[in-house]
Amino acid sequence: MMGYDLEAPGPPTAxxxxxxxxxxxxxxxxxxxxxAAGLPPGRRRRTPGLRREEVAELAGIGVDWYVRxxxxxxxxxxxxxxxxxxxxxxxxxVEHAHFKALALGDDPRAFVREAVPEPIRRMVExxxxxxxxxxxxxxxxxxxxxxxxxxxxxxxxxxxRNTLVNMLVNPATRRFFGASWEGEAxxxxxxxxxxxxxxxxxxxxIALVGRLRRDSQEFDVWWDAHDVRAPAAGRKxxxxxxxxxxxxxxxxxxxxxxxxxxxxxYTPM
Numbered sequence: 001m002m003g004y005d006l007e008a009p010g011p012p013t014a015x016x017x018x019x020x021x022x023x024x025x026x027x028x029x030x031x032x033x034x035x036a037a038g039l040p041p042g043r044r045r046r047t048p049g050l051r052r053e054e055v056a057e058l059a060g061i062g063v064d065w066y067v068r069x070x071x072x073x074x075x076x077x078x079x080x081x082x083x084x085x086x087x088x089x090x091x092x093x094v095e096h097a098h099f100k101a102l103a104l105g106d107d108p109r110a111f112v113r114e115a116v117p118e119p120i121r122r123m124v125e126x127x128x129x130x131x132x133x134x135x136x137x138x139x140x141x142x143x144x145x146x147x148x149x150x151x152x153x154x155x156x157x158x159x160x161r162n163t164l165v166n167m168l169v170n171p172a173t174r175r176f177f178g179a180s181w182e183g184e185a186x187x188x189x190x191x192x193x194x195x196x197x198x199x200x201x202x203x204x205x206i207a208l209v210g211r212l213r214r215d216s217q218e219f220d221v222w223w224d225a226h227d228v229r230a231p232a233a234g235r236k237x238x239x240x241x242x243x244x245x246x247x248x249x250x251x252x253x254x255x256x257x258x259x260x261x262x263x264x265x266y267t268p269m
Contacts, residue, residue, distance in 0.1 A: 016200035021102040022072035024197070027226035028089045029055055029070070036090060058088035077103055094230045098194050111204040116142045117257050130248070130266040133255075137204060138163045138192060141261070150240065150248075150266070162208070164192055168216040178239045182218070189222045190229035197228075235269070 030049035034041050037050060037058060045051075050058075056066040061081060068075050077085075082103055086096040114135040124131050125144045132143035132153065140161045143153050153161055160166060166173050167185050174181050199205045212219045233251040240246050247269040255261035 017102060017105075017197070018074055019072035020197040020200045021099075022070045024099065024102065024226050024228075025070045025085070025089070027224075028091065028095065032090055037088070055085070055088050059084040061085070079104070094194075095228055098197065098228045102197055105198060111137065111199060111202045113137075113139060113204075114141060114258060114260050116261065120255060120257065120261070120263075124263065127265070129268075132264055134163060134262050134264065136195060136199070136260040137208060138195075140166075147266070150238075150243070150246070164188060164208070164212060168212055168219050172241075176238055176240065178237070180237045184236065185218065186222050186227075187229060189219060190227040191231055193223070193226065194228040194230070236266075 029052070030047070032050050034050060034054070037054070039050070039054060039058075052067055052070065053063045056063040059066070059081070061084065065075070066085075069077065079100070082100050083096075086099055091099060116133050120133065121142045124133060124142055127144055128146060130144070130147040130150050132147045132151070133141045135141055140153050140163060143151070148154050151166075156166065156170075160170070167177075167181075167188055177184055196205055196209065209223070213223065231252055233249070236248045236250060238246040238248065248266040249269060250264055250266045253263045253265070255263065
């Protein structure tokens with residue numbers, strides 16, 4: 001498989017962030033039914049969800065202004081307006097926070113693959129429980145022997161040592177997760193979407209999503225749904241080719257040295 005083209009050109013980051021904001025609004029508008037928004041169903045609709053003018057009316061803003069926002073035009077909404085749109089679209093707390101981060105956040109610097117400080121690397125390697133460290137693009141940067149026994153990161157090419165690529169593109173991982181693969185993969189895509197939107201326009205992130213679109217039909221569909229989710233601890237049910245059925249609890253921790261670094265620790269049940 002091809003690796004990431006980190007030099008791939010792309011549109012300016014600010015332009016793509018506005019585009020992601022528009023895509024997010026459109027996806028949420030098309031998902032919301034008139035009944036859920038407190039509106040009468042009215043005559044039959046040619047397209048799903050609310051009309052733009054209905055969202056604007058519910059939020060108390062101008063239709064033309066809302067259309068520009070959904071089209072990804074460079075507009076600067078106030079916090080009050082964002083909150084009104086979030087209420088109109090019935091956004092969840094996670095979706096609301098993501099919406100505000102997209103609209104108000106500063107453009108990040110160019111992505112640089114993270115380096116794991118040696119004290120963190122030694123700590124991970126010394127753990128008895130399976131553990132590994134990922135970066136903001138979800139590249140696997142360090143792991144211990146217990147994680148290698150389960151996930152075999154060391155057997156992957158460096159370009160494939162990314163949790164999304166491994167989950168969505170690697171047939172062995174699909175077999176590994178068995179019946180739980182679809183739910184777990186979709187959860188990961190929604191969580192990564194919240195990160196990607198803030199880095200839209202960065203060549204490294206564009207290249208990663210381009211590869212996933214090309215190599216995973218499911219990713220293409222889930223990505224266009226523009227769902228977002230917050231990270232959370234949980235459980236995974238696995239069918240290991242050597243160890244057999246496994247149930248693991250996992251939790252994620254953020255590094256003080258570099259907040260982009262995440263430590264994931266698994267506990268066998």
